[in-house]
Every structure is written in structure tokens, then in C-alpha cells.
Amino acid sequence: MKRMGHRTAGSLLIRAAIAAALAVIQPVSTLRAQAAGTLIWGMPSETDILDPHATGGWTTYQITYQIFEGLAKEDLTKGDVPTPPLVPGLATAWEISPDGLQYTFKLRPGVSFHDGTPFDAAAVKFNFERFWDKSSPDFYPKAASFVVAYTKWIKGIEVLDPMAVRITLTAPNYQWLRQGLQSYGQPLMVSPTAVKKYGNEGLALHPVGTGPFRFVERQQGVRTVLERNPDYWGQKAKLDRVIFRPLQDPATRINALSNGEVHMISTPPWDEIQGMIDDGFKLSTSPNVPYINYLYLNLKQDVFKDVRVRRAVNMAIDREGISREIYKKTGRPEFGLLSPGTDAYDPSFRSYKYDPDAAKKLLAEAGYPNGFKVVFEIPQVGTGELVESWIQRDLKKIGIDVELRKFEWVTYMGRWAGGMGQDVGMNEIGWGMSTPAWIGIVARCDTMAPDGQNSGYYCNKEVDALLSQALVTPDPAAAKALYQKANRLILDDAGYVPVVDDLQPVMLSPKVHGFVNPPEDWFDLSTVSVD
């Protein structure tokens, strides 16, 4: 009996253990059925702080765009347009004075921030004081350094009535509104009550805007949760909730999507895309992305002072090959510095076609029949160095011996922003904006590093003049022609090496509907629904 008793106890224990294991190991889908109306997005990195005035980077704006709005906004509900149209946001209309110096905004009535604070001219003034007015007690220096591309044009702000404000610029700039909606510090409206309650620094932990989604919680490194704003003034979001999950490892992102733990992932690994499509997942790309991947050449180096050498480098790189073999279906060769997401983009523009023989001949004419050695600085990113190795191989074919020097991202950013040292011949970045004025940031004589982002010291006064003229040209068609002419001049000088457009691939579960991949780095999630 005693033995039997032991056996009975043992068998009970085993049964209990199996029951516990079965409870733990159960089909994943049963728990997930509760998730209707919730979109879970696997992102390639953790985002920065959620204060739109004091942060930069497209990953962060993918969240803040849902919470905050500006006076004007880009309409991101259309994917098949060359550039996102500027539409009324928290201003119902605006008027630009004939001299281009004064912007008068009529504010949208009946709008409240998520905390109930009414949106009015006083709130607009408060926001401008926060990121621009050094004399204000609410001035936030960190915000000022981020929103500088927008605020450096501002001369003053006045409240005309409770629902109207006028902003005066120091000089005309017809790209000013669009410049405010780009990827480094956005002048979106934050709740004055929240800033006063939590302080300038504290707003990032308690982000309060007027957008279609409102902030619920953030667990650093785990998730950020937003929920639908039921009082939104415009088209209300379809989703109940959005959960943003940082999944840094590309394989983990793919696995999580395959296993149904997230509904969409950005930056999927190129090699996995076709397999995911075959498994029924949807690939979304944007034909008109607002950025390009390009190389800077160090024009202070003797070898690159010769335009024939710069042209040879441009002709030696097989852009089609890179797009086809590395980017698979998610890249396109790029031949100019204007990104496809700007209204000035010319898709028919071809600066230099792939021609290694002609490139070699040009090098010989320039006095380098046997090529030369060059250092190419590159950042450490998740995609490895496939493109850079390809470029290294292509340049080797015309005799240029490229040494790749790889740096961790922060170190690289410092070296890139500081301008190339004398020993460095090339570096790279993927950047751009939906305003064509962006090429002035990277290619004007007065934006040379270290006080600007012209890391390779390119300078052509004629280009500067064209870009300056374009800014003060109110007619969009005339401005577009000026930007295109500047772009042609820059590429005629071969001051840069445009390589490829990354078409912003997003992999979606078949359960996701209504997702639009617009000509911008961030998306409007109010149109999205999940089965």
C-alpha cells in the first residue's frame, strides 16, 4: 500500500506538471484573440523622448506624429502623390503677405488638447515662446536647438485675436511651413498646461497634444502605448490602440511578425522579404521617399579637387546592381541629390550612367591611370556593409583602392557632422526631407562642416544663388525649376555620389488594412484597422 501511495502521489505530481506545462505551452493565437482594434508595430530601435520640440529622427516622429499636430500639416493619407500636400491642421487657413514676410493663421475653433486645455492663440504663443523666445520664462534651450531650421527665420509673433496669430519672418522663405515639418525638431503644438505642470523636461514623460491618438504609457525599451482620442476634431482613428515595440534584432522582428506577435515591422531584412510575401504577408513601399542614400567626396583632398575624378567615381558605381541584388524589391537607383519625396524631383534625370570603362579613361586623363587609395568612413548599422562593400568592389575595378573604416553610430555622427578629416576621402549618409530646400543644408557653401552638414566641403556660388532665389520664389513651378537647375549643377560638378533610394519597406500582417506608405518617413495611423 505504501508503495502504491508513493506511485499515486508521483503520478499526481506528474499530471500536475503536465497540466502546468500545457497551460504555459498553449497555442499563441488563443491569447491574442483579445487584441481586436490594436495595432502592434515592431520598430527597429527604441525611440527618443516624446517631445516633438526637443527630439529628432524619423523613428520618434512615427510616434509623435500620432499625438501632436502643427498649424499646417502634411497629408499622409495618400501614398501615390509625389509629395505630401500641405493641408490645414490646427489652423483652418493661412495667408501669406505679398512680400512673403507675414503669415497670418486662422486657428481651428473647438479643439482641445488631450488634457482638456483649449487650443487657442495663447497656446500657439506659448509654444513659440518655448522653442524660440529666449526672453520667455518658458524658453527651452534644447527645443530651440532642435527647431532651429524653422525658428531662425522668425522675427516675431503676435496674437491678433483669441483665434488668430501672425508670425513675421526676417526674410521671405516659401518653404518655411514645410521646413517646420521635417525630421529635426517640429513646431507642433504641445499643451501649455502639461508643460507648466511637468516642466520643460517633464513633458517628454507626459506628452499631451491634440492628435488622433493620446498617450497612455511608456515602458522604456518595452513598449509605448497610445489610444484613440475620442474627442479628436477630425476623422477619428479606427484603431483602439497602437503599441510600439522596439525589436532591434532584424531576425527577431521577422520572427515576431511570423508568429503573430506584432502586426507590422519596419526595416525588414532584405533577404527575408520575398519569403514573407510567399507566406502571405504584405509588403508596402513608398515610391516617393523623402530621402536618398548618398556619398560625400572630400573636396579638400587633392585627388577629389579634380572634377574628372569625381565624375569617374560617379560612373564607376553600378546603382542598378545595388538596387537589384541588395535591396531586392525595396530600392531604386538614384542619380540626383533631390529626394523623390520633394515636388522638385525629376524622375527622368540621369546624371551618370554605369560605365566603368569611361570612368577608367577619365581617371587616366586626370593623371591617375593606376588609380589611388582612399579612405571611406561608414557607420555601423544593422544591415552590415553590403552596399559599401559593393561600392568598394566597383571602385576597385577602375583602380581605386577603398579602405572601409567603420565607426559605431554616435562616433560616426560626430565625424560626419564635424566634416571629413584630411585623411578621409569619402563618407556616407541616408538623409533628406520632403522640402527641396534640404539640398541647401548639405550643399551650400555656408553650410560647410563643422557649422553645417556639408561634410565634404562642396561649394559652388552659382548653386547657392539658385537655392537662395528658390526660397524667395512664391510660384511653386518657378521654384521647382530653380531647384532642379541647382541639382543639375551639383551633379555636373559631381560634388556628391547619389546611390540609391530605400523605398521604406514595411511588412504587414494580412490582418492589417488601410495602411498608407506616404512620401514621408512617418505614417498616419488613423486610417489603419486590424481584423
Add this chain to the structure above:
Amino acid sequence: MRGFLVRRLAALVPVLVGVSIVIFLLMHLAPGDVTTVLLGPQATEADRVALRRTLGLDRPVPVQYARWVARVAEGDLGTSIATSRPVATLILPRFLNTALLTATSLALAVMIGYGAGLLAALRHRSVLDRVLTGFTLLLGSTPPFWLGLVLVLFFALRLHWLPVSGMTDMAGEGGALDVARHLVLPTVTTALGPAAIITRLVRSSVLEAMGRPHVRVARAKGLGRGALLWRHVILNALPPIMTITGLQLGYLLGGALFSEVVFAWPGLGSLLYDSITARDTPVVQAATLLIALLFVMVNILVDLVNAALDPRLKES
């Protein structure tokens, strides 16, 4: 025993000070500027200088270190430069997540290691011994990130039994059961390597103890197998086993970092990675110190257990 404990705890202080100095210096010697990250590429040098002043980064490194030590002595770990959050609120939840993963992994490694090691020793030179020895050699040589991906492929993507990422189902209600489901694959991935090492050490220690003369004498005197094993073999074999188990904690913490990446487990490792790339010195400093403290404390605990088992250690 009290004196022994006091001596070991006193030795803790220079270790922690040393670790903190090394990390502080490394963070300052590393190229790259936190203000470039914080202010973005369009900031001017004047903006960067002003921010460095605000953050106190323009002061000499020894002064910065002294200020940090003074704050820590008052229980204030400072504020994260990158996230503006108090460091303690960032580190504590992540530390608990890592501690949970490390504890379950250690428990599994001990269960497998002690059981398989003892079995292999008792069935010395049998087929079972050879299978266990070979299998543990294979496991010990397997990189955890590869093992993790293989487990994911089989148990998550093929069988759909277990989740592949995170600590909880993001759309679910959470709870202990949900955490347990998410814990299975990272725990197995983290534990198998250390389990293999422990198995081999247990096997050799038990074999060594079994060959000692007093065991042969006890067996000749007719002592029962159970009593012989417990009193004369296992108790004598335990000190080196305990020491290697304690040392495995370091390996487990390292292995947990790999598992955190592969399984998106929100632990200290991923926080450290983010903080290093953001040059967030206060977070890096506090996190490393916590890991060092944990490692040293566990080894003190092992020393105490060993001293209790073998009184000669107390005297030495």
C-alpha cells in the same frame, strides 16, 4: 563566521570603486559626443557647448566622478541624459527582468548539471556516461544566439507553442502565466551552456571523491549506497561544484544579454546597449555597478556556503 563575512564584504568596496572608475574612464575615453546625439545634426557648436555646461560635462573628469560618487553615496543614481528619467526608475525594472531570467536559467542549469553530472559519474564509462559527456560537450560549444534561433524556429514558428519575443503578450492581460510562457525559450537558451559546464564538473568532482580512500573504507565497512554517496562523496565534492556554480552566474549574465537580444527580453543588457550608444554615462555607470555588485555578492554567498561545508576555508 562573522569575521569571515566582514572580511569578504570589506573586499567588496575596492572592487566596486575600481569598476566604477574603469567604466567612468571608458565612457569618457570613447569617441563621440553625447551632445551630437541629444541636439541633432543642425545644432550649432554654441548649442553643444551650452548643453555640455548644463550637463556638467565641461568639468574635469575627476570632478565629474567625485560629484557622481557623492550623489550615489546619498542614494541618488542621477538622471538619464538621454531619457530625462531618474536612473533608478530605468534600471530597477530592467534589473528585475534580468534577475528573473538569470535566476530561472541558473535553476535550470543546476538541475540539469547536478542531475546529469551525478548520473554520469555513477554510471562511469557506461554508454549513458558517454552520451551525457558528448552531449554536454556539444551544448557547451554551442553559441547561445544560434541555439536561441533554432529553438525559436522549432518551438515557436513550427509548432506555435511558445512566443518568440518580449516578456508578455502585448495585447493580452499579462500575468504570471504569460510571463512564464515567454520565459521558457530564453531560459533554456541561456541555461544550456552553463548546464553543460556544471555537468562536466560535477561528474569529475564526484568521480574524484568516489576514488578517495575513505570512501573505499566506508564501502568496505558495508555502508549503504545512499549514505555513502551523501556523507562521503557529495559533501566532499560540493565545494568546487559550488564555486563553479557561482562563477557560472557571470556566464549566465553574459548569456542572458544574448538571449535579451534574440528574444527581445527587456533586461539590463538591452538597456546597457542603448545607453552606451547614446553615451548615457549615468545609466551605464549604475547598470554596470549593479551587475558587478550582483556578481560579487553571489560569489560571497558561495564562499559562505563553502565555508560552512568546509571549516578549513574559514580559517584560511
